[in-house]
Amino acid sequence: MDALADMREEEAVALARSMLDAGDDPSRVLEICREAMDVVGKRFEKQEYFLPELVLAGEMLETIGAMAKPLLQQASGGESKKLGRVLIGTVHGDLHDIGKNIVTFMLDINGYEVRDIGIDVPVTKFVEEIRDFKPLVVGLSGFLTLAFDSMKETVQAIEHAGLRNGMKIMIGGGQVDEAVRTYTGADAFGSNAVAAVGLCRQWIPAQAA
Amino acid sequence: MTTDAIQVPADAAARHAERTRRVADAIALKETDRVPVIYHTQFWHARQAGMNYRRAMYDYQALMDSCREVVLALEPDMYASPLRPAFGPCLDALGFKQLEWPGHGTRDDAMFQYLDREYMKPEEYKEFLFDPSGFFLSKYLPRVGTAFEGLDKLPSLPTLYYGRIFAVLPRFCDPAVTRAFERLRRAGEEGERLGACMSSFAEEMDRLGFPQSQGVMASSPYDYLGDHFRGSKGILLDMYRRKDELLAALDKVTTILLEHTVAAGSRHPCKLVYIPIHWAMDSFMSLEQFKTFFWPPFRRLLLGMIEAGLTPVCFWESVCTTRLETIADIPPAKAIYWFEGTDLARAKEVLRGIACVRGNVPPSVLISGTPEDVDACCRRLIETAGKGGGLILDGACGIPDEAKPANVKAMFASVRKYAA
Numbered sequence: 001m002d003a004l005a006d007m008r009e010e011e012a013v014a015l016a017r018s019m020l021d022a023g024d025d026p027s028r029v030l031e032i033c034r035e036a037m038d039v040v041g042k043r044f045e046k047q048e049y050f051l052p053e054l055v056l057a058g059e060m061l062e063t064i065g066a067m068a069k070p071l072l073q074q075a076s077g078g079e080s081k082k083l084g085r086v087l088i089g090t091v092h093g094d095l096h097d098i099g100k101n102i103v104t105f106m107l108d109i110n111g112y113e114v115r116d117i118g119i120d121v122p123v124t125k126f127v128e129e130i131r132d133f134k135p136l137v138v139g140l141s142g143f144l145t146l147a148f149d150s151m152k153e154t155v156q157a158i159e160h161a162g163l164r165n166g167m168k169i170m171i172g173g174g175q176v177d178e179a180v181r182t183y184t185g186a187d188a189f190g191s192n193a194v195a196a197v198g199l200c201r202q203w204i205p206a207q208a209a
Numbered sequence: 210m211t212t213d214a215i216q217v218p219a220d221a222a223a224r225h226a227e228r229t230r231r232v233a234d235a236i237a238l239k240e241t242d243r244v245p246v247i248y249h250t251q252f253w254h255a256r257q258a259g260m261n262y263r264r265a266m267y268d269y270q271a272l273m274d275s276c277r278e279v280v281l282a283l284e285p286d287m288y289a290s291p292l293r294p295a296f297g298p299c300l301d302a303l304g305f306k307q308l309e310w311p312g313h314g315t316r317d318d319a320m321f322q323y324l325d326r327e328y329m330k331p332e333e334y335k336e337f338l339f340d341p342s343g344f345f346l347s348k349y350l351p352r353v354g355t356a357f358e359g360l361d362k363l364p365s366l367p368t369l370y371y372g373r374i375f376a377v378l379p380r381f382c383d384p385a386v387t388r389a390f391e392r393l394r395r396a397g398e399e400g401e402r403l404g405a406c407m408s409s410f411a412e413e414m415d416r417l418g419f420p421q422s423q424g425v426m427a428s429s430p431y432d433y434l435g436d437h438f439r440g441s442k443g444i445l446l447d448m449y450r451r452k453d454e455l456l457a458a459l460d461k462v463t464t465i466l467l468e469h470t471v472a473a474g475s476r477h478p479c480k481l482v483y484i485p486i487h488w489a490m491d492s493f494m495s496l497e498q499f500k501t502f503f504w505p506p507f508r509r510l511l512l513g514m515i516e517a518g519l520t521p522v523c524f525w526e527s528v529c530t531t532r533l534e535t536i537a538d539i540p541p542a543k544a545i546y547w548f549e550g551t552d553l554a555r556a557k558e559v560l561r562g563i564a565c566v567r568g569n570v571p572p573s574v575l576i577s578g579t580p581e582d583v584d585a586c587c588r589r590l591i592e593t594a595g596k597g598g599g600l601i602l603d604g605a606c607g608i609p610d611e612a613k614p615a616n617v618k619a620m621f622a623s624v625r626k627y628a629a
Contacts, residue, residue, distance in 0.1 A: 007449060050494045052445040059446065095309065095322045098441055145572045145609035146320060174527075175550065175605060179573035192492055 004036035004060050005043075007053055016064040026068035033061055037109045044106065045194045054105060082113035084204035087129055088139035089121040090173075091150035096143035099173045099193075103139060106193040112200055123157040130163050136204050138167060139196060140186065143174040151184040159185075168203045172196060215277070221418035228286040229420050232601065236520060236565045238542045240598040244591050246624045247422045247567070248285035249607035251294050251320065253617070254278065256610050261318045263311035266297035269406045280419055283621040287422035288414065289483075289607070292407045294321070299403060302396035304355025307437070320610070328352050329438040331447065334454040337438075338461060342366065349438070356396055359389030411478070423522060424477035427470045427484045427514070430462040430506040435488055448494075448502060455502065463506040467513040474519045481545070482514060483522045490527035496535070504535055515543045522547060522567075533559040549605045554593035557600070566594055569605040570620055575612035580619035587623030595629030
């Protein structure tokens with residue numbers, strides 16, 4: 001776990017490989033990875049880690065996951081219980097995804113079931129995906145100033161579709177601030193991924209999931 | 210509107226000198242009669258004239274007309290050329306692949322956008338470091354523009370010596386090579402047309418009394434490699450997986466960028482060099498990583514430019530509060546630091562006696578606020594960050610295209626209302 005959490009990539013992958021080769025339970029290997037990602041997430045929240053560490057941790061997890069998952073026995077148990085559903089996407093007209101991807105990653109390692117519907121997402125697609133996925137929180141991301149209007153239109157469309165009740169909308173990215181939140185009609189804004197996780201913790205109490 | 214139809218004010222030359230002096234004094238950190246203000250935008254004037262993005266990126270004349278009208282009305286101390294983002298015809302000619310723009314991936318009423326991808330593979334560092342020009346011809350350029358496809362058929366240039374030259378001559382008439390040169394010739398002609406418009410517009414605005422706020426553009430070495438070669442994910446991983454190669458590449462790129470910027474900047478009549486900075490922000494990397502990967506090569510670039518008589522205009526995107534003490538390490542009164550999201554009063558505190566600060570009326574206020582909100586924001590900036598000189602007022606990222614006209618007017622009026 002320390003090797004992954006401390007960004008020693010070769011060591012972390014080699015250790016996982018030797019555990020699997022020695023016949024250790026692959027679900028145990030994945031559980032150790034999850035614990036390590038928890039440490040990574042906490043260090044990110046404390047601003048000890050930044051984007052290079054999140055990206056590298058994600059790569060290590062993917063490599064080890066690819067090694068372990070084919071070995072998983074059906075009987076070895078399913079996925080751990082998720083805290084609640086969050087739908088996230090970059091609003092229409094905007095192709096930026098770095099911020100959205102970080103938020104998705106942080107929500108995922110914090111236990112939320114996240115559906116990322118990509119970039120330049122039309123209003124109608126948001127509405128369809130909300131109907132299908134039934135999230136408790138919707139995250140609208142956007143980097144460009146044109147995203148302010150796209151966010152406003154998306155929030156309005158969600159309302160018109162009668163989907164706003166019982167669901168919270170958060171916005172973030174670029175120059176989003178309280179004035180933009182008011183303008184768009186969202187419930188809250190976040191300046192970074194840690195803020196997004198904080199909002200979800202506030203809106204989705206653990207027992208609600 | 211034609212150029213001839215515009216009356217040149219009798220005092221235009223004097224106003225030009227006064228505006229130039231006001232900005233120069235702000236850069237020199239001297240107190241000025243009022244805080245200078247710059248008009249910098251992508252397409253705000255075009256939208257005011259009713260153009261969509263597609264037309265704005267292609268119609269040089271309409272863009273110049275709309276910008277001239279706005280500059281004459283707002284009377285900024287300086288303006289950024291409206292033709293900077295008018296590269297639609299050049300993109301077409303090059304078959305450019307690193308952007309999406311109206312008609313090529315985005316709607317006619319949407320802004321062009323950069324595609325964050327890997328344009329240089331991690332294992333290609335060695336090739337890049339050994340022979341960047343060869344790497345550009347054989348790999349990089351064909352990846353970023355279809356017009357460059359065929360250049361990879363050229364012989365390796367250092368092998369062209371003495372009798373060997375004759376042996377490889379046939380390569381120069383390879384159909385793929387001649388096709389590439391023909392397409393590049395046409396692209397070159399378009400570039401020449403754009404350049405001629407830029408020069409004539411600048412000369413016309415000079416006559417009308419308005420100097421330009423920037424000449425050539427440059428890039429920080431980290432942004433150059435991250436944005437245009439390795440992509441964001443690639444360069445972040447390289448900081449762990451290929452640290453030595455990344456540092457060597459940053460060093461090499463710094464030399465290349467410095468030589469080019471000094472040569473091009475020295476030829477340009479405007480000595481202000483605009484440098485948009487994408488990867489310096491607090492949330493992207495730790496301060497230690499910033500001091501290892503970002504700042505040392507960038508500082509070398511800045512010092513080289515300053516030594517050559519150029520003035521760097523660094524646009525520090527997003528919030529860079531934790532970087533302030535580090536980036537204060539440059540010669541005093543030689544650069545403009547334009548901050549997007551960093552608290553300007555705090556920046557001024559750290560950079561007092563070091564660099565002129567610029568900014569930073571938030572886009573949210575310019576777009577969704579009232580003229581009173583804008584006025585209050587500008588007053589606060591002028592009275593805090595403007596104290597003692599060394600402030601240029603501007604939007605946080607210039608004037609956003611969606612800004613309300615009354616709000617923009619309020620911003621430009623504020624420098625005439627409030628004293629630092």
